[in-house]
Amino acid sequence: MKKYLFTFILLSLSILVTGCTSSTQEVQEYGVSSINAEIPIPKKAKEIEVTTTSSNPNIKIGVKYELDNIGGEQGLYRPDHYFNKLEDAGWVELEDKRLGHVQFFEKEDTVIAISIHENTFDIHEMIKDAKF
Template identity: 55%
Template sequence: MKKILLTLCMLPFFIWLQGCAPATYEIEGYTESSINPDIPVPTNAKLVENIAYSDDPNLKKGAKYELKHIGGEQGLYPPMDYFQKLADTGWVELEEKRLGHVHFLKKDTTVIAIEIREDTFQITEMVKGAME
């Protein structure tokens, strides 16, 4: 009887504890981005929209993707495995240019900005010479 009572008392605690566990994202592989084939994106990321920047002379084109929990709670935790994949394919982060959630990366003469949020990320290709 004590075991049953103890189990019933502990059940709400375990349910609460599971609810407090941080949610994580999962990357199932990589594919080409919709704006540039040299930029890998997680295959399970859903393309939300392609973005054209006709009003900003520094921005060429962009794409917004949805992937649950990619940026961690409130977008505070950048996905290190995704940034490692970018590095493995030749993208170098310009750490001195970083602005909060926005990371700038360069490969050859192409510069991109990746803005990481909690459930989304946006990749924007910059116009050549915009970051100089």
């Protein structure tokens, strides 16, 4: 009887531990953004909309992607794994320009704004000499 109980407890713990591993530990594969080939995008991200005109005169072009759990509940969590990938690709975060859930990155003469939401994120390529 003890043998079956031990097996049941061990099996239960295995299932619990496996089910509780964080999805951020998964190896993420990346492709490129449709608006700029220099911007890495998680391959699981689904492009929803491309915006070529904006009421904001500082935005050149933008794109919205859908990706489960990108920003956590209400988009409150910074996706460090994704921002680390951007930095690995040569993008430097402009921390002094951060506005709430919008982060700005620069590479060479290009500045992008990334806005993180719950299950979606927007990327906007800014015009040269954009006003922040």
